[in-house]
Amino acid sequence: MTAAPGPSRPAAVAFDVVETLIALEPLGERFEKVGLPAHSVREFFPRTLLYGVGLNVTGDYVPFPVAAAAAVRTIARHSLTPDQVDYVVSGMRELPAHPDVEPAMRVLNEAGIRVTCLTNGAPEVVEAFLARNGLDPLVEKVMTTSELQSWKPPAKVYLHAASELKLPPERVCLVACHAWDCHGAKRAGLMAGWVARAEGGYDEIFAPADVRGDDLVAVARGLAELPSSD
Missing domain, CATH: 3.40.50.1000 (HAD superfamily/HAD-like)
Incomplete structure (x- = not known):
């Protein structure tokens, strides 16, 4: 054989x-600066994927930054301002x-x-x-x-x-x-x-x-x- x-x-x-x-770990500093624990970064990416892939399954699509912003808002229990959310997500660029x-x-x-x-x-x-x-x-x-x-x-x-x-x-x-x-x-x-x-x-x-x-x-x-x- x-x-x-x-x-x-x-x-x-x-x-x-x-x-x-x-x-992704350095993004934890931005979470801290908006009042969230640095380890929030460990939930951030899986939740971003969940939202992006989950919407895809239903036939909808959102770009990565949109899903990422929604993930940050959820992690913060919708307690952050739009500027604070943008501050965290924009850290992806650095x-x-x-x-x-x-x-x-x-x-x-x-x-x-x-x-x-x-x-x-x-x-x-x-x-x-x-x-x-x-x-x-x-x-x-x-x-x-x-x-x-x-x-x-x-x-x-x-x-x-x-x-x-x-x-x-x-x-x-x-x-x-x-x-x-x-x-x-x-x-x-x-x-x-x-x-x-x-x-x-x-x-x-x-x-x-x-x-x-x-x-x-x-x-x-x-x-x-x-x-x-x-």
Whole structure:
């Protein structure tokens, strides 16, 4: 009996952005300045996702900043002024990259793997983040779910990314710190790379990622070391 072939090296990687590339922890300072505990940041992103994805399920769409503002209002039990809410949300424009992001992208560049981003976030925020952190020379393209008026994880989002890259889905690898995002990519026919930064372990309810690592450099090296399909 011949064993089923394993995954091949992808032609392109599409990085998830928020939490995978962007460090959210510094946003806790802004929560404190409007009178909320710094640990509110741990509820902020999951609730933003809940609102964005939840509205999508009902056939509606809101951009990331709108869902984020609603999340802040709910966390504060609607006790903040509009200016205070805007102050917290606008902090997304100043957040740093995790220290493993640049070296991971360089590993992929050196292996000849195209580097892109696929995010629910606002395109102008993502582009500013890349420029501010000196990452824009390493990234070929930023793709956002706003182009489809749909948040991840419906299959059409991942397939749109593959189409934009002019590659078959199986030649594109989503890299994320969220197992549900990796699951969505796998179900759409893409590869997936998972970094343990946010979840610590990859739960068995999700389709297995092709490569896993404790940091992005380990994931990038794992992808670069896969056999070529050419």
